[in-house]
Amino acid sequence: RTFDGLELFKTADLGNQGVRPETDLTQIEIWSQFLNSLQTANIIGFGSYTFKQKPAPYVLRIINESVIDQQYFQSIKFFFSFTTHGSFQSKAMDKIAEHMNKRLNNAKFLGKIDFHCPENYPPILPKIGEKDKWDNEEIVRLTSFEQDLIRRIHDPDFKGEKFAISNKDLTVGQKEKYLSYGIVEVDTNLCLKCGVCERNCPYNAIKLKDYKDGVVVDNINDSEAGAEGVVRIPTVDQERCQLCARCYNNCPAHAINFVKYNTHLRSQYKGPQLKFVKIQEDEQERIDIRGEQPVEFGKLPGLLKLLLRKLY
Known part of the structure; x- marks a missing residue:
């Protein structure tokens, strides 16, 4: 199997x-x-x-x-x-x-x-x-x-x-290559908040978090669906992220960007x-x-x- x-x-x-x-x-x-x-x-x-x-x-x-x-x-x-x-x-x-x-x-x-x-x-x-x-x-x-x-x-x-x-x-070469790639960001204007990136990340580096007025919501009552001013945004943990690009290649809205290289101009390849x-x-x-x-x-x-x- x-x-x-x-x-x-x-x-x-x-x-x-x-x-x-x-x-x-x-x-x-x-x-x-x-x-x-x-x-x-x-x-x-x-x-x-x-x-x-x-x-x-x-x-x-x-x-x-x-x-x-x-x-x-x-x-x-x-x-x-x-x-x-x-x-x-x-x-x-x-x-x-x-x-x-x-x-x-x-x-x-x-x-x-x-x-x-x-x-x-x-x-x-x-x-x-x-x-x-x-x-x-x-x-x-x-x-x-x-x-x-x-x-x-x-x-x-x-x-x-x-x-x-x-x-x-x-290991040193891997680390140097990793650092040369820069960081991964989510374009919140394009993001559908669908959770595909979170579900596909093998390193659990992306989490959908609730924000209110730019601050992560800790109070579960405030983060309930439909609560006024609450926005759900995928947040990338740059320490966990290993740049495997699964999030980028699977995002239906092309909202993931390798900032250093402006990859919003590039195609996607899911395999x-x-x-x-x-x-x-x-x-x-x-x-x-x-x-x-x-x-x-x-x-x-x-x-x-x-x-x-x-x-x-």
Whole structure:
């Protein structure tokens, strides 16, 4: 079964930079489903988008022992890792494999893939009205990778693939990149107060808060729906925000702006609208990578073109 890792990440509040409060994850519906599925699974794959040559900030916490007890990994015999990037290739898939290997006793590593997708980072998205297209060669690579996984699983002589182990600390580079992006703001004149940004933020960095005369309302009686002078506004916690751009790309009113780059002039990219198809025989799910809407194929823009977008 396929689970949205960022939804698991969000509901467990793993993006909290402080001490994570003790939570019984089995009481959270999606976590209960995930852990039940994991406990009987033979294969697990873990993926992430890349951020400055590394997996997304804090995302590897999801496989820490303090989050998932060892009992849930007992039936795992194989694992694989994958990452997506829109511009720079990286070894983030190796870092994921390294972390998984520490938890998965005697499981064999099936392989890894760094998948090149259309960019979703706002400052280098195309202008409004334009969009980048998927490269069909990447879909072919993904299909080939899937076939390799199946072949290795059924090969009795398969000993496991290799992955690179690196002690290079990229934390400083990630921090520098993060600071260079500036801050995220909400245009209250465009905002619909619909809560899409709050629901989509994996780091729980956006909250809809009630304001009255420019001040956050603390008195619950004053914040009741319809109370005179009360306005509900999405507020971004800049400390929690990791600039993943989910809020930007999903906002129906285009009200989110990366201020430093005036991204209100840029298009949005939500990613493929993947379709989960139920397989009747075993009631498992698979992903239709082509999505519910036809995916337009073309050539992904080169690195130089992407970088030049920051300038105009």
